[in-house]
Amino acid sequence: MLKKLPLAQLETIANDIREDIIRMLEHAGSGHSAGPLGLADIFTALYFDILKHDPKNPDWPERDILLLSNGHCVPVRYATMAHAGYFDRKELMTLRQLGTRLQGHPERKRLPGMETTSGPLGSGLSQACGMALALRMDNQQHRWVYVVMGDGEQDEGNVWEAAMLAGKEKLHNIIAITDRNNIQIDGPTESVMPLEDLKAKWEAFGWHVLEIDGNDIEAVIDACAMGRAIENKPVMIIAHTIPGKGVDFMEYDFNWHGKPPNKEEAKKALHELRTLGGKIKGEHE
Amino acid sequence: MSDMYLVDVSGNLTSEPIRKGFGRGLLEAGKRWDNVVAACADLTDSTQMSLFAEEFPERYIEIGVAEQNLVTTGSGLAAMGKVPFVSSYAAFMPGRCWEQIRTTICLNDRPVKLIGSHAGVSVGPDGATHQMLEDLALMRVLPNMVVLAPCDSVEAEKATLAMALDKRPNYMRLAREATPIITTDKTPFEIGPAYVLTEGADVSLIATGTMTYQALVAAEELKKDGIQAEVVHVPTIKPLDAGTILASVRKTGAVVTAEEGQIVGGLGGAIAELLSEEQPAPIKRIGMRDRFGESGAPDKLLEYFGLDARHIRLAAHSVVDKK
Ligand SMILES: Cc1ncc(C[n+]2csc(CCOP(=O)(O)OP(=O)(O)O)c2C)c(N)n1
Numbered sequence A: 001m002l003k004k005l006p007l008a009q010l011e012t013i014a015n016d017i018r019e020d021i022i023r024m025l026e027h028a029g030s031g032h033s034a035g036p037l038g039l040a041d042i043f044t045a046l047y048f049d050i051l052k053h054d055p056k057n058p059d060w061p062e063r064d065i066l067l068l069s070n071g072h073c074v075p076v077r078y079a080t081m082a083h084a085g086y087f088d089r090k091e092l093m094t095l096r097q098l099g100t101r102l103q104g105h106p107e108r109k110r111l112p113g114m115e116t117t118s119g120p121l122g123s124g125l126s127q128a129c130g131m132a133l134a135l136r137m138d139n140q141q142h143r144w145v146y147v148v149m150g151d152g153e154q155d156e157g158n159v160w161e162a163a164m165l166a167g168k169e170k171l172h173n174i175i176a177i178t179d180r181n182n183i184q185i186d187g188p189t190e191s192v193m194p195l196e197d198l199k200a201k202w203e204a205f206g207w208h209v210l211e212i213d214g215n216d217i218e219a220v221i222d223a224c225a226m227g228r229a230i231e232n233k234p235v236m237i238i239a240h241t242i243p244g245k246g247v248d249f250m251e252y253d254f255n256w257h258g259k260p261p262n263k264e265e266a267k268k269a270l271h272e273l274r275t276l277g278g279k280i281k282g283e284h285e
Numbered sequence B: 001m002s003d004m005y006l007v008d009v010s011g012n013l014t015s016e017p018i019r020k021g022f023g024r025g026l027l028e029a030g031k032r033w034d035n036v037v038a039a040c041a042d043l044t045d046s047t048q049m050s051l052f053a054e055e056f057p058e059r060y061i062e063i064g065v066a067e068q069n070l071v072t073t074g075s076g077l078a079a080m081g082k083v084p085f086v087s088s089y090a091a092f093m094p095g096r097c098w099e100q101i102r103t104t105i106c107l108n109d110r111p112v113k114l115i116g117s118h119a120g121v122s123v124g125p126d127g128a129t130h131q132m133l134e135d136l137a138l139m140r141v142l143p144n145m146v147v148l149a150p151c152d153s154v155e156a157e158k159a160t161l162a163m164a165l166d167k168r169p170n171y172m173r174l175a176r177e178a179t180p181i182i183t184t185d186k187t188p189f190e191i192g193p194a195y196v197l198t199e200g201a202d203v204s205l206i207a208t209g210t211m212t213y214q215a216l217v218a219a220e221e222l223k224k225d226g227i228q229a230e231v232v233h234v235p236t237i238k239p240l241d242a243g244t245i246l247a248s249v250r251k252t253g254a255v256v257t258a259e260e261g262q263i264v265g266g267l268g269g270a271i272a273e274l275l276s277e278e279q280p281a282p283i284k285r286i287g288m289r290d291r292f293g294e295s296g297a298p299d300k301l302l303e304y305f306g307l308d309a310r311h312i313r314l315a316a317h318s319v320v321d322k323k
């Protein structure tokens, strides 16, 4: 397991992950920008604090499970896994190329530590239910199943089938995190297909719901700790994030859901990330 | 294999729904192996999972009417080392949840055991919505998937135990109505082989599921016409036992396939694909031809849609004439 780090260091890691996401996507020439950038703080919190895992032993039987249900956001997971020591950061530049372990959407069989194959939306939570049920049958409920899901993803009926099952079975070792960035492909979630009152919906399905700022690493860590203390219900953390976070011209803009930066845009984005939006002088300037 | 198997089809036969054999097999699998678990979508009795559910309530999960969640929860159970059997009517599973099966079970390579009950027009009065005809095609196109259609309840029981030990994703098709029992406890069964049930030199009758019995009856009748038919039973539709099938067709030079489903993509499609590449021969395919079923008594429907021994016999004559 990794040593716990102070907050300032986690924030630096999250920023480095954002830079890697920009580089990977620019190099690949395709892929999703907004979601992964918005999720960098959550993934940093997960891999560097919350999860019980071992990058050198990805199949460690005592590990927690992390499922990425919104598979299109996988660049953030690849970048975080590389920073955590699962593989060399150089491999990040193979994203989406022939023969790579870093497929455009994640494939379990190609990359140790990738717990499942995803991309088609709506199926992560059901898998978490199956895993949590198996853990309960085996008296292994000290292991946690974390699921990251999109908000637009929750248009899928399969999500609510799983929500009902987890509620019915009181699968309290599931902690789901909704990336509430308010965008999906065709526009803002509330105009494509309104999700609100999202908190009330999950509560009505028998879940304990927490709402946090998903770009606040400490808040993510605290919410997961609180979630683990809930003993009779599955937990949903609605994490409000800024899509495209850290890159001014991408932030809040649904048009960046599924496109990569070109060379110029990448340069601009990296400059912004390095200088924290002009607040500091970039070290590589 | 005639002495090990077979109940003589011209004698008195006992009939039983194929799904009953599955129910017994699952119960037995549960007794033998702790990691066998089961889940169903509000059809526990119909699919015969009830025997297991009563014996092992802590290893049984009621999912409710939610087939997408059924198969995907199955993927999660398998991820943690369980051998999950999940069941519903074939019309709904795999009918409603093909993409989840594709991504979370096949591409993900999780050994989930899918049981599609009430397949074929012999479902009867419930009509076209419930008479699943496309399941074999849907499952056969998926990489990693193994596709099974046992011919009777005795074979279904053996197939269930074999599935519990198989490390791949599996689909097994079951039927609702009583089907004559033609195999015995001693009849061999493994996932993979096709079985030559009766030998003959003139035509290969290649059948699966409920139609294997009809093929045996047709073979008896063809004897009266002076035609020696070889009945090849194909309980494993994927991976197909090309060796046994090609050996039979090399000998006979004429083929009839028979199944209770769409010939496109089903057993008929599979055999035609194999033969056209390896051993072209006159072929007729008995099955549904690009249409849906409808309400009616099972035996009336089988006759109406040409899914019986009489039609197999006629088809055999036509391919023998073309040789
Ligand atoms: C079953 C399925 N349907 C459609 C898609 C195409 N798709 C990919 S991402 C996406 C939008 C999802 O929105 P959200 O989960 O909010 O992701 P975000 O845009 O915030 O990254 C869609 C429709 C898909 N991947 N899977």
Ligand SMILES: [Mg+2]
Residues within 6 Å of the ligand: A150, A151, A152, A153, A179, A180, A181, A182, A183, A184
């Ligand atoms: Mg979104």
